[in-house]
Amino acid sequence: MEMEKHGGKRMGAGRPKGTNHYGEPTQPVRIPISKIDRVLRFVREREDELPLYGHSVPAGFPSPADDYAEGALDLNSHLVREPTATFFVRARGDSMIGAGIHDGDLLVVDRSLEASDGKVVIVSINGELTVKRLRQTKQKSWLTPENPDYPSINFQEQDDTHLWGVVTNVIHSL
Amino acid sequence: MEMEKHGGKRMGAGRPKGTNHYGEPTQPVRIPISKIDRVLRFVREREDELPLYGHSVPAGFPSPADDYAEGALDLNSHLVREPTATFFVRARGDSMIGAGIHDGDLLVVDRSLEASDGKVVIVSINGELTVKRLRQTKQKSWLTPENPDYPSINFQEQDDTHLWGVVTNVIHSL
DNA sequence: CTTTTTGAATAATGTAACAATATTCAAATG
DNA sequence: CATTTGAATATTGTTACATTATTCAAAAAG
Numbered sequence: 080m081e082m083e084k085h086g087g088k089r090m091g092a093g094r095p096k097g098t099n100h101y102g103e104p105t106q107p108v109r110i111p112i113s114k115i116d117r118v119l120r121f122v123r124e125r126e127d128e129l130p131l132y133g134h135s136v137p138a139g140f141p142s143p144a145d146d147y148a149e150g151a152l153d154l155n156s157h158l159v160r161e162p163t164a165t166f167f168v169r170a171r172g173d174s175m176i177g178a179g180i181h182d183g184d185l186l187v188v189d190r191s192l193e194a195s196d197g198k199v200v201i202v203s204i205n206g207e208l209t210v211k212r213l214r215q216t217k218q219k220s221w222l223t224p225e226n227p228d229y230p231s232i233n234f235q236e237q238d239d240t241h242l243w244g245v246v247t248n249v250i251h252s253l
Numbered sequence: 254m255e256m257e258k259h260g261g262k263r264m265g266a267g268r269p270k271g272t273n274h275y276g277e278p279t280q281p282v283r284i285p286i287s288k289i290d291r292v293l294r295f296v297r298e299r300e301d302e303l304p305l306y307g308h309s310v311p312a313g314f315p316s317p318a319d320d321y322a323e324g325a326l327d328l329n330s331h332l333v334r335e336p337t338a339t340f341f342v343r344a345r346g347d348s349m350i351g352a353g354i355h356d357g358d359l360l361v362v363d364r365s366l367e368a369s370d371g372k373v374v375i376v377s378i379n380g381e382l383t384v385k386r387l388r389q390t391k392q393k394s395w396l397t398p399e400n401p402d403y404p405s406i407n408f409q410e411q412d413d414t415h416l417w418g419v420v421t422n423v424i425h426s427l
Numbered sequence: 428c429t430t431t432t433t434g435a436a437t438a439a440t441g442t443a444a445c446a447a448t449a450t451t452c453a454a455a456t457g
Numbered sequence: 458c459a460t461t462t463g464a465a466t467a468t469t470g471t472t473a474c475a476t477t478a479t480t481c482a483a484a485a486a487g
Contacts, residue, residue: 093450095450098449107282109282111279112280272479279439429487433482450465454463
C-alpha cells in the first residue's frame with residue numbers, strides 16, 4: 080500500500096455521461112420554497128404515474144413495486160396534450176350514445192386540433208353547448224348525432240354558432 | 254426636462270420585499286430538462302387545473318381568463334382518490350358494453366374500495382384479467398357481463414381467482 | 428398647486444459558476 | 458489474477474451575479 084501516483088492520462092477514464100438519476104441533463108429552476116418538496120417528489124419519483132396492467136398478469140396481487148406489465152401512466156399528460164388549449168365540458172343527453180358518450184360524462188376538449196370530417200366536436204349554438212360529429216364535404220357541413228332518434232343539423236360558423244374544439248377523450252364515471 | 258440628479262438617499266425607496274410572482278422567496282432547484290415545462294406550469298399557477306364549462310356559455314369563445322362557469326378541474330385528483338391503491342387496466346372485448354366500457358378503454362381501478370353488490374370489478378382468473386359486474390347475496394356471488402351475448406359466471410375467491418379492485422372510471426378515446 | 432417625468436434604490440430572476448460529491452477505470456500493488 | 462488506489466470526469470446542490478422589474482419621491486412641467 081504505497082502512497083504513489085497511479086498513472087497519468089487514461090482514455091475512457093472518469094464517470095460516463097448520462098449516468099445521472101434521470102438519464103438526462105438537469106438545469107436549475109427557481110421554485111417557491113413552499114412548493115420545493117412537492118416538486119422534488121414529482122421529479123424524483125414518478126408521483127403522478129400509476130401502474131398500467133395488461134390483460135394477463137403474474138400470480139398474486141399487483142404491487143407498486145412490480146415492474147408494471149405495460150409501464151406507468153400519468154393521467155394529465157396522457158389525456159391533455161396541449162394544456163393551454165384544453166378544457167372540459169360535461170355531456171348532457173344521449174344524442175351521442177353511439178360514440179360512447181353518455182349523459183353526465185366528462186369530455187376532454189382540445190381547441191388546438193383541426194376539426195375535420197368525422198371528428199366529434201363541441202359547438203355552441205345560441206349560447207348552448209352541443210356535442211356532435213362533424214361531417215363535411217367541399218360544399219357543406221353537418222352536425223350529426225350518433226343516435227337515430229335525433230336529426231342532423233346544417234352547420235355554418237355564424238354570429239351565434241361557433242366551433243369550440245375537438246373532443247379527444249370521454250370520461251365515464253361508474 | 255433637465256438631465257440632473259434626482260435626489261439622494263430616500264427612505265422607503267426601491268422595490269418592496271414580497272412583491273414577486275409567488276409572494277414568497279424562491280430557490281433554484283435542479284430539474285431534468287424534460288420535466289421543466291411541467292414543473293413550471295405547476296409552480297406558476299393552477300397547473301393541472303383546466304377549465305370546466307357548463308352547458309350554457311356567454312357569447313364568444315372561451316378564454317383561460319374566464320372565470321369558468323363551473324370552476325377548474327385537476328384530472329389526477331378528480332379520477333384518483335387513493336394514489337397508492339389505484340392502477341389502470343385496458344379493457345378488451347365488448348362484454349361490458351352496457352356499462353359504457355368499450356374495447357380498448359382505459360379503466361381506473363381502486364383497490365381500496367369495497368367490492369359490493371352492483372359494483373364493476375376487475376378479477377383475475379387463471380392469470381387473465383376480466384371486467385365484470387359483481388352481484389352477491391348472502392349465499393352466492395356472480396360475475397355478470399353487461400352484454401346478453403355473454404354468460405354469467407359463478408365467483409369465489411380461490412387460488413387462481415382474485416378480486417383486484419373496483420372500477421371507478423372509464424376513459425374512452427375518440 | 429397639481430400632474431407628469433425621471434432615475435435612484437431595491438427586490439426578483441434566470442443562469443453561469445463553483446465546490447463538493449459520485450462514479451468509473453486502468454495502473455499499481457500484493 | 459484479484460484487490461486497492463487515485464486520476465479523470467460527470468453530477469449536483471447552492472452561491473454569485475448580471476439583468477430585469479418595481480416602487481417612490483424629487484424634479485420638471487403645466
